[in-house]
Structure formats: C-alpha cells, structure tokens
Amino acid sequence: MECGLAASPGIAIGKTFVYSNGINFSDGFIEIEEGDLELERFNQGVASAKEEILLFLSNCESIDDTQGKIMKAHSQIIDDPVIKKMVTDKINNNRMNAQTALKYTIKHLEEVFSKMNTEYMQQRAVDIKDVGSRITKKLLGMKDENLQVKDKYVIVARDLMPSDILRFDKTSILGFITEVGGVTSHVAIIARSAGIPAVLGVNNACSIINSGDDVVVDGSAGNVFIRPNKDVIDEFSKKRDVFIERIEANKKNKDVPAVTKDGKRIILGANIGSVDDIALALDNGAEKIGLFRTEFIYMEKNELPSEEEQYGIYKAVIQGMKGKPVVIRTLDVGGDKNIPYLRIQKEDNPFLGLRGIRYCLKNRDIFGAQLRAILRASGTNEVIILLPMVSCVEEVVKTKEFIRQVKQELETRGVTVGESVKIGTMIEVPSSALIVEELAAVVDYFSIGTNDLCQYVLAIDRTNKQLDDIYNPIHPAILRLIRMVAEGAHSKGKKVGVCGEMAGNTEYTELLIDAGVDELSMNALSIPEVKKNINILK
C-alpha cells in the first residue's frame, strides 16, 4: 500500500494508464541574424497554441465550469505582452532560440508568482507553466496525443496540469495518482469538482506502477493499493458502493433541516481553515460557518498577513457563504500551535500559557489588524467574532473595549464597519463553563471547544497514547458542564454551539442535543451523517 494526500474522496478500482507529459530538450542558441526569424517562429507557436485554447473554449459547455474558467485564464495569459517582451529580449540579447527563451521566461515568472502572498497567486504560477508547455509543444512540433482511450483508466503521472487533464475524455477517467501536487492544486480542485477520486504526492508512483496494472485508489484516506489481491478488491468494492450511495443520499438531503422527532431544530455548521473549504461546506448543506480557524492564515505564510490580505480572505468567506452566518475565531496561537515568525517564547507549560485571547490582548498590533479586517469585511452579514481561551469576564470586557476603539478609529477614517458583528467566546477553559451566566451578560454566543475542554477538565493530554484507555469525552463531568453551559446561556437568551470533534461524531449527537446544545459545527463531510442521525432522534 502506498500513501499520499487524500485530494479527492471516493474509491476507484481499475487499470492504470501511466502518462508522461515531459518535454525534454537541451538549451539551444542562434546566430544574431536569425533573431527576427526566430521571433516570428515564436509568434507562430503562440498563435497555434492560442487557437487550441480558443477551440476548447468554443466547444466548452459552460465557461463558468472549473475547466472553462482555467482555460479562459490561459487564453489571457497566452496573449500577455510581458511574456512576449521577455522572450524577445532573450532571443535578441541572449541569442536563445524560441523554446529556450520561453523556458527561462516561464521559469522566471513561475518563481515570481510562487513566492507571492496568496494561494491564488501561487496557483497562477501553474497556469503560466501550463501555457508555456502548450507553446513549447508547438515550437517543438510535438503532436498532442488526444488520448482516445476506449476503456476507463486510473491516470498515473508525475504531475498533471489542467491542459493534461483536458486531453482525456473525462468519462474515461476513474481516478488520479500523481507524484507531486497538493490538495489545493488544480488537479485536486478539478478532481473534486468532477467527483473523481485522487491521491497526490505518491512517491515514485510512475516507477512502481506500470501501465495496465490493477490498482485501488482510496481518495478518502489517501491510499493506493497496487496490484491488489482479491480480498482488497472485494473490500474496496463494497466501500465504493457505500460511498456512492452516501453521495446520492446526501445530494437529496442537502437542504433538509436537522430537526429531532420532537421538534428541536439543530443548526449544522462547518468548520473551515480557508476559503477553499467553502465549496465543500455548501455542498454538504452547511447552514453556517460555525468555526473559521484563522490561525491557518497565519500558519500558511512566512510573515504576518497584512490587514488587507486578511480583509480579502474574510470578505471572500463571508460572501462565499451567501448570507449564511460566519463565526470567525480570532488568532488562536500559543506554545504548541507555533508560528515561527511570531517568535513566541518557549513556555514550560504551553497549554496553560500565553495563548488565545491572552496572547492577543498582549499583542494588540497583531490583534488590531485582524479585528479591523473582520470589521471591514462584515458588511451587512451576520458575523460573530469568537474569542478563544477565555477564562474570565475581564478578558471579554477588555476585548470589547478594544473593539470599540478599533471601530471608532475606522469610522474616523471614513471606513465602513459591519453593522451586524457580534461577539462570542469559546468555552474550553473550565472556568468559563462555570461562569457562563456572567459571560452571557457580555457576549452574544458561545461555542464549546470540546477538544480542549475535555483535556483541561479531565487533566488528560489527548496526544498521550498511554492515556487512550481512560480518555472519555462523554465523562459525566463533561456532559454536566455542557448542560450547565446550555442552561446558563439560555437563561440569558443566548445560543450555544459545539465546534469540537465531538460535534461531528454521530455517537455523541444524541447526548449533545440532550444536554441542550443548539448548534453543531464540524468537518463539512460529516454534516450529512449527523443530520441523518438527528432526524431520527426523538
């Protein structure tokens, strides 16, 4: 069994086709007099490649589908004066031939884009490389094998660019396996939107798999079984059937509300770490974003994300959810969730240290930038600023005062501030559960972080394998606390959600609802099962 990244869920069982898209040539140079001719040759290559792209677009059913959008972007890139300028310069001043000049041009641009600050820009590097390859193939006179495969195959390649994928008839692709690529790469996005299982980042896939080999691709777990035996095939055939049934059922149930048999309505939300998670959330029927873990934004980069960048991200998430509420948890970092450029001091006891709201209140320049971005991005949408690691009322009072200041500064600058921004706190530190009524007087919402709450209340480190047998998330103390929080919050007219792992586990759904919880927020993929579970509960 080989492991890789689970890039697109589902199971594929079938024969492989190992695809090679390598363009190999040695750098070539020309005589000075040949410059003009070579430039002309380059222009012809571009024209020919452009024709190909436009042909695809004219045959495309809808320019708004995933591949249509990508090809539209390519049609713009191929005309870009910057590419022509740089290639011309290399042909005339470095005496490179057209394909060599193009190679170094693309390399340079790829480097510039992949160093940029946003995911979006880094993906543009891939588009530029793809367009470069297309032109190069024309320059080298390589024929495009438009692969007419009669049967269905699992495509195996070192790397796949969108134009490679387009070469295949989608109905003949069972799955993808590549050696490189991440879960946010084009391949992953295209695979997910087409519902094709994919496992990326499988080392040496092209060397260990031969065309024609049987393979099982488990895109949900990120595993690949090469030349599997009958038992494995049987096991995964069953899994595949179950998976397909579930998808169909989920599609039908997407917009059905979660209501217990005796009429208790439960709101189901999705936990996300980035804008990319929104599509999956909506596809699975999320009614809100119950938790946006903003530390992911900080972790992705090598330096502090600016207010502008964050504004762009929050705006994208809020708009992407099309009017549904969004709960944004402020920066939750500490000794264990380390972010190197923040240079957080090493602590002996990071779980009991300067983290969450404590860290933010002591680093108001960082906290302020985030708050400004959230306030500016909210517009008229319902947004809740969720404070992590709250242990006392004072922390909330100080934060609210700071938010008031920040709002005032923004308003003086003439910047519009969101009108429906509320404040909520995480209930994870035991003290906050015990003073929930006092907190309810100063905040609008609570989200129970059961992961950390259990650790602190039971005094168990969940990562310590020696304690696996005594760790019990439904210990009576935990359930009692959850019930206490729900009752206390409700007595002041406030709602309570659960955003920890327990929320997505159907084993605990009934207990949580029994305890009085109003909302459950979880990994998007768990929503349909939890909903099904709730709808049969009394």
Added chain:
Amino acid sequence: MLEKEFCISNEHGLHARPASLFCDVASKFKSDIKVFRDGNDDYEADGKSVISVLMLEVYPGLKIKVQIDGPDEEKAMQALTQLIDRNFDE
C-alpha cells in the same frame, strides 16, 4: 499624457476577474497604459498585461495611479474610469 488616481475598493482588489477586465479594456486602445501602485513609482505595470497587473498585488483599499499616453488617451481614461467606478461589476 493623462494621469489619474483611483482607490481600488472592490472585493478582491486587482486580482482574478478585475485584472482580466482591466486589461481587456486597456488592450482596446492604442495608447500606452501604465499602472503604478500606491503612490510608489517604482511599482509599475503595463496596463495591457494581465501578468504585469497581477504582479502589482493591489489589495482592496490600495490606490493606483493610471498613466495613459497616446492618440486615444482621453477615451481610454474614460473607459477605465467607468470600469473602476462600477467596481469591476462585482
């Protein structure tokens, strides 16, 4: 030559579609179109090049200066102004 400052206040700044639209409009005109970022004349882009404009990394809230020089500079400035004022139709 014409010069004008704009504040980019649409959702994502000069990324994705807006950059595309900007260049589509700019490319229709004969004049040279340059875009400068946030009061810094060192950050210059060719208004007709999507790659160039994307490399400027103009986030929402930033100002740009558009400089147009050529026979149809007035029409070009008008067209680009309209596009930006419409917030790139977002």
